[in-house]
Amino acid sequence: MDIFQNEMIKGLTQMAHYFAEFEIRPAAPIHDREETVPWELMAKAQFQGISQTRMLDEVVARRGKEVRESDSSKPKIAAQLQVAAAEELAWGCAGCSLALVGSSLAASPVASLGSVEQQDLFLKLMDGLDANGRVKTAAMALSEPGTGSDISGLSTTARKEGDSWVINGSKQWITNGQTATVYVVWAQTDAALGRSGVRGFLVERGTPGLVPGKKEHKIGIRASETAAVHFEECRVHNDMLLGAARPSTGGLGDTKKMLDSTRPAVGAGAVGIARAAYEYTLEFAQREMLRGRKLVDHQHIAFALAEMAMEIEASRLLIHKAAWLSDNKIENVLNASIGKAHAANTATSVTRRCLEILGDAATEPGNLVEKCYRDAKIYDIFEGTGQIQRRIIAKHLFGVNAV
């Protein structure tokens, strides 16, 4: 792995860090406090080429450049670039960073399952600004009030009627759920088929029967909008069924694969949070005095910080390995889960220990580490909880479905 020496990765990391430090950091506290979406940041990011739909852009780019892509002398680093950028953006603010790149969760199934026409449609819908003059977003609507971890238990249905599908059901905790321009919604098309009956559909905002629901108030990542979405006799044309050309592969299994592909970047976000808290605390410990010595000169503090640095470095390497495997077209399901679960642990434990070192400074309104502590917890919950990651790891390593 030459990831830390690669000039492109270094360059992008610098760019993303610059954006995180000078654009995201100053804006983050207010969006955290007021639970507002950072539309202005999203516009700046888009202008600077930090894309909302990175995955899909890649597919389209590849389509035109099949020949060059197959040139084996060029290293393939798309996934590694993605994790490098994701770490920096989350270092700035995990909530803002999800607002910036959350649409790629929806772009990913379109990239992997969508037809050329669907991909073009998706990009067309995402182009330009919405009716309120804001950057457009997309939402990936899979989870339901009664079904989070066990996605085979979906109760949203899609019923075939002539040349269209009629969708009914409710989705819960959907990122960009209230304001998205386009939704990728997952529904059961044939209960008799079980898991393989679950299919994805593209649904445009404004489609009758698509009803954005209540926005959630969350403990963290408040700059990212999370909301319920309801489908009430929502009719979409047959062309909106993802993977129609490949009915045997367009189902839930591919949905899971899609989660595997976004997992390293999600884990990288957790590393970014841990690093933000660690760096802030290190500076504090280098500045504050106790008993005539700087805090860092006390072994208790120095070792705690050293321990954090160890964990952060380990998580980052695991995640980069998962990304490297993905770039080299080697199956990475196991490594993606290991990386994400490890990074989630790191983020929760590092932020907690940073709070302890800061003491009452951490309770000041707007304290960065306190916010990191709240933001960090999401990484053990979304995109597969910590328990679900361990289930995947166990299954891959020794083939059991332990209960």
Next chain:
Amino acid sequence: MQFEFTQDEALIAETFRRFADRNLRPATADADREAKIPAALLAQGAELGLYADAVPERAGGYLEGAYSHRSRAIRGLSLGWACPAMGEVFERGVELALLLGEVGGFDDVLADLATSEGSAVLVRNDGRLGILPDGDSAMVLGYFPAVFGAAFSKWLAIASLEPGAEGLYLISLADCGRSSAVAETWRASGAERIELGGTQARIITRDTDRITRMLDEAKVSLAARAIGAARAAIEFAEAYAADRVQFHQPIGQFESLRELIDTNRVSIEAGEALVLRAAAELDSKSGPVTLASMAQRFSADVIRKSAVDAVQIYGGYGYVNEYPVEKLMRDATAFAVRFGSESFERVRRG
């Protein structure tokens, strides 16, 4: 040590559990959102003898004879179980009242301490303050970023064990620069940023053993509330896990979640036993004690782990404010940093 509650203790346990369950619990979510405790609740707390029970009779309180820290810990378990922020406000002033009752004089302050609105908040100098003693008063310079309970209080007591600045300093909050510092943790407690610009303080004592003892008393009370809050988090999580079905079974039946719940329950029971023992130690000795700091440290770990694990067990629902565990995870923070960070504590002991 006695493990059974005495008759009096059992009565206190029952009274405060009922108060916590019927009066406080229903009000906690709103109090957190609006960042204030309804005046009626504060009055009800005072009616139960909070505040006045640590003030000697001669100064208008109810205290005759020895104060029972064990009883205080027992009620703290219930107050923390209901709401950590409210618990902090209800437990203000006790250590100061006990100390003033002992040293004599200060009857004006004691009379205040017998009431909710006249009560005091206790903070600790982490070495950041400039303190210039001058006879039995001092000038104090510096700030505290977030003093919980300040908005409801009249007095500020600063315990300082820093070399050269040892003392217990009493300041009228009216003489301080004050601004709201309501953030994420203990939101209902009326946290304020307190600025001291050479503010005049009365020195109550310079006896470091007595000041250490005072902090020990406060730590045991804090620890009791932490354990109560941890118990609440795990009770919520357990009930939720029994109801929530994934993969065709209640999630509470998955071994990993059962283990998560059990580990926390063990810690909570151990924590409660340690807290009660630490309180009994306070009741049996007059000087500094050994178990109080241990109880604070252990219970801070317990509440943090319980609250975070409870959020985990709720999954996506744990991350949103519809359910009570989200608040408990925010509230867990303050337990670890009250009276200076744990790290400062450990370095100090070392």
